[in-house]
Amino acid sequence: MSELLSIYRHALTARLIDERLEVLARGGRIGLHPDSQHAEVVIVAATLALGEGDWVFPTARDHAAAFARGVPVATYLAHVIGSASDPLSGHAAPGCFCSREKKIAPPTGQLSQHLTQAMGLAWAARLRRDGACVLALLPETAADAGDFHSALNFAGATKAPIVFLVRTDGSEAPAPDVEVADKGIAYGVAAVDVAGDPETVLFAVREASERARRGEGPTLLEARISVAPSLGAGGSAPGPGDPLEKLRRKLIDDGAFDESADWHHRREVMGEIEAAIVAAIDAGPPSPDAIFDHVFAELAPHLSRQREQLRKVHEAPR
């Protein structure tokens, strides 16, 4: 499968999941699931540009990265539903998926706080000389928050092998006088501003990560896309500026597939999503005991007592 087709397939999976989960959230079946706001193509392209030993620090809107790293749809949906089959024990809010095996860090609900953590992990990788690089994903709004600046400050000072990828809304012309990427310059972080098409993002992330691995320092990469309002805010109808639709059109023009094949593929993915949702619901919720799992490595005495209290609540006749 060509890289572009692979990007399209993973991004489409993320989009179809967003659309389905928005319906479930509106119906009160799940909590709010933050959608990708049309950034799936950029997220997938950037993730696929990494090597296997590299790490990704996504935000709660960046589940497309998980699919690019091979996380099964069923696993992700078990997490979102918070079922007994959720590898995160039903502890993380929808979208905050992580996997150590896939080197995907836990997203945070605190806008930019993953960025200093990503920098710290990159710094550790450099200290241990393991050749790994870190990709930290962020929306434009996170570049206003304090930890963005802390992370750039530390990254510039330590030359940690990290690529910060910020997607900005490039749909409105003309471009602003000061680009987000420019904020890297004062911190000694290479600033690169690129178009948000997948080929450019693939190339730019590969180049920045190789540069980071060579010890030449971090990069703040800005990719301009047409950002959509979130589904919950009434956004989403894919228009001609939608990066996923643009990629679809390009692949059709290139002969990768035709409309019919695309719709057959969509139906297949939607079937997979629906089956995964049913399986997650069938698995039921985690045992009430799970509320006390993973607070600490070992169950502390006070938590053991509280777990007993909750067990009694469940054992009592209602």
Added chain:
Amino acid sequence: MTTSSQKNMVQSINEALRLEMQRDDRVVILGEDVGKVGGVFRVTQGLWDEFGDDRVIDTPLNEGGIIGAAIGMAAYGMRPVPEIQFADFIFPAFDQIVSEAAKFRYRSGGEYSCPMVIRAPVGGGIRGGAYHSQSPEALFIHTAGLKVVCPSNPHDAKGLLASAIQDEDPVLFFEPKRVYRAVKMDVPDEAYVTPLGVGKVVREGEHVTVVAWGAMLYEALSAAEQVAEQGIECEVIDPRTLWPLDIDVIVKSVEKTGRIVVVHEAPKACGFGAEVLQLVTEKSFLHFTAPPTRVTGWDTPFPYTLENDYLPLAHRIAPKLLEIGKY
């Protein structure tokens, strides 16, 4: 052959750090001026010379960045020991500690963990005013997922720090700065661990149980000696680890004495003393012969000039011990 020597708390903590760094090359220190300078209280002095730039790391002056970076390092598999110069400066990193470090294991279902020790000097009595004197332990105890330690002497400090560094979860290690150089005692030269979560009876008595930690332990002991002259014998307990708390050692004592007084520097309202007393009340209510009581800092910001009126020193503790002892 086991050897030991007289050490103050600065020296014993320094030794614990050195031994842990020798034992485990994943242990790194990071913070403001912890390298060449050896830290604002010189606790890390000499470690940069021995372990170099990659293990003892001077950072930008940015506490949120320090703790955020340490979380990332811990997620990678390192054992970071970040230093915050004063516990009063921990608040720029508060969000990283309570929203991130404390929840890293939980919200990842155990996929990730955050084994790190945040060292920070606490407490007053050094004419430090509002930004160099506070005792914020209750704020962290209230946050599920954190362990909180506050040693009172050089021996415990060395063993507890080694345990904290070897622990799999984030630990706040609060060092009573007034004790740093004020107390010297015989401390083994080799490595040892003092387990977390185990309190210690430091003075036996039958009339009143007194719980105190850090620098206030010495004030409680001094007050206990004063009231002993008037026939009130206090049993003084140093919890050493504030959270998870060794409630059993306190309950056992209260079931003997029927009376309890908790002493701490932090303000009274929602201070850790309230939690200790309530936990004991839930378990030992029928043993009480006097109201469970606190002697604490006032519910004010920490003052500069009047710090000896703010702190619950022995002259404030002793009358309360007499009152409760004779209740």
